[in-house]
Amino acid sequence: MSGRVVVVGAGHAAGTFAALLRQAGYDGELVLVGAERHLPYQRPPLSKTFLAEPATQWLREAPFYVENSITVRLHETITLIDRVAHTVETSLGQVLTYDALVLATGARPRMLDVPGCDLPGVLSLRTIEDAAALRDGLAGAAGLAVVGGGYVGLEVAAVARSGGVPVTVLEREDRVLARVASPALSGILAAHHRGRGTDVRTGADVVAFEGDADGVRRIRLADGEAVDAGTVVVGVGAIPCDELASRSGLLCRGGVVVDGAARTSDDAIWALGDVTVRPRHGGGEPMRFESIPSATEQARQAVASIMGKPSVEPEVPWFWSDQFDLKLKIAGVVAAPYDTVLRGEPATGSFALFHHHGGRLVAVEAANANADFMAGRRLLASNRPVDADRLGDPTVPLRELALA
Ligand SMILES: Cc1cc2nc3c(=O)[nH]c(=O)nc-3n(C[C@H](O)[C@H](O)[C@H](O)COP(=O)(O)OP(=O)(O)OC[C@H]3O[C@@H](n4cnc5c(N)ncnc54)[C@H](O)[C@@H]3O)c2cc1C
Numbered sequence: 001m002s003g004r005v006v007v008v009g010a011g012h013a014a015g016t017f018a019a020l021l022r023q024a025g026y027d028g029e030l031v032l033v034g035a036e037r038h039l040p041y042q043r044p045p046l047s048k049t050f051l052a053e054p055a056t057q058w059l060r061e062a063p064f065y066v067e068n069s070i071t072v073r074l075h076e077t078i079t080l081i082d083r084v085a086h087t088v089e090t091s092l093g094q095v096l097t098y099d100a101l102v103l104a105t106g107a108r109p110r111m112l113d114v115p116g117c118d119l120p121g122v123l124s125l126r127t128i129e130d131a132a133a134l135r136d137g138l139a140g141a142a143g144l145a146v147v148g149g150g151y152v153g154l155e156v157a158a159v160a161r162s163g164g165v166p167v168t169v170l171e172r173e174d175r176v177l178a179r180v181a182s183p184a185l186s187g188i189l190a191a192h193h194r195g196r197g198t199d200v201r202t203g204a205d206v207v208a209f210e211g212d213a214d215g216v217r218r219i220r221l222a223d224g225e226a227v228d229a230g231t232v233v234v235g236v237g238a239i240p241c242d243e244l245a246s247r248s249g250l251l252c253r254g255g256v257v258v259d260g261a262a263r264t265s266d267d268a269i270w271a272l273g274d275v276t277v278r279p280r281h282g283g284g285e286p287m288r289f290e291s292i293p294s295a296t297e298q299a300r301q302a303v304a305s306i307m308g309k310p311s312v313e314p315e316v317p318w319f320w321s322d323q324f325d326l327k328l329k330i331a332g333v334v335a336a337p338y339d340t341v342l343r344g345e346p347a348t349g350s351f352a353l354f355h356h357h358g359g360r361l362v363a364v365e366a367a368n369a370n371a372d373f374m375a376g377r378r379l380l381a382s383n384r385p386v387d388a389d390r391l392g393d394p395t396v397p398l399r400e401l402a403l404a
Helices: 012-023 062-067 128-139 151-162 183-195 243-247 292-307 370-382 398-403
Strands: 004-008 029-034 070-074 078-082 087-090 095-097 100-103 107-109 144-147 167-171 199-202 206-212 215-221 226-228 231-234 238-240 269-271 318-323 326-332 339-345 350-357 360-367
Touching (some): 004 012, 012 029, 078 243, 151 318, 292 318, 350 370, 360 370, 370 398
Parallel strands (some): 004 100, 100 269
Antiparallel strands (some): 087 095, 107 238, 206 215, 215 226, 326 360, 339 350
16 A cells, blocks of 8 residues: 555554554555654553653654654644545644544543642643653652552552652542452452552542642542542543544544454544554453553554455453552453452462353453463463363463463
């Protein structure tokens, strides 16, 4: 294919897609238009190491884009898509024609719509600038309150606590990671954080931030209790940036709906990454995956589709998280009903939770247990029947089960 491919967004999915498209031999024009001021960068370190170490991890260094004739227009947005004329309009009023259009607009942090949510010191975490503000906020802070016990919130809590900052985590549900992890993992992680001095509170419904022009001072909970806080990070999920797509009449259902080739309801438009609602490996309701492996897989799917190459084998969804000394890896979708088998010993910091239903594995959640994680991932990919007794028997090597 030649002509021009325009990518809306210059984040992880966009940067990965552009590199793979060139690698696949595309020799037409390739233009990325990104709202941020930066070349594509890694977001995972923002909540893991960036707070301690202000070094941006670029997806690729600047010369890569020049050498590969990839035009990156930064600090500019696409405001309009004309699907009939095959053009997009930028915030600078320029019109670009496209042969293929790729939407990689990502997601933005969900904010809590409560009084005081715009007070100084009430922060969220998505960009380099957010991470810098958080680092500055933590520098002189008497304490950090994290609203939302999701993965990003818990990672920030772990980094701050490791730096000696008093940390409180406020989670509205009755357990941390309620939406995304098994109750077993939630319990283990909450205990791990508490064991390192973090005040993890569940059932804590934030109704207001209180303070003055100098900043937030405390958080008010629904039961009337006040929690002191000098710096607050709100990590209550992300909203897909699908407004441009829905304004253009593309099928959206809580994100841009795509197929297994990352194609939208318009044959000339693909969508990748956090903005998409995508099919899942093994079937089930399409859903949004906010993870690097998912964005990368979709970048490969779109490249194959645009270049007319064979479609890409669907992958088992997975992602990772670092909390204190725990290197967590999760594969599959933890959705009830399921039974759980534990291998390893949480107290040692190395364990794997295997969730199975109907004689098949549905998900694996592992900490510092890479071999178990890999075996679980292979089992998920093959969808082979599993014997729960053997799965839970530490004398049976998992490798044997995965290869059986
Ligand atoms: C703090 C943090 C930690 C994370 N840690 C992990 C992890 O450990 N493991 C993991 O697998 N995943 C992790 N993730 C998730 C992962 O970073 C995302 O899944 C990934 O960045 C998605 O890439 P994307 O390109 O879809 O979105 P983004 O990287 O967000 O890029 C989208 C870009 O599009 C721009 N944009 C939006 N609208 C327009 C427009 N109209 N015109 C032009 N530009 C536009 C946005 O400004 C943004 O720069 C983490 C995310 C965060 C925020």
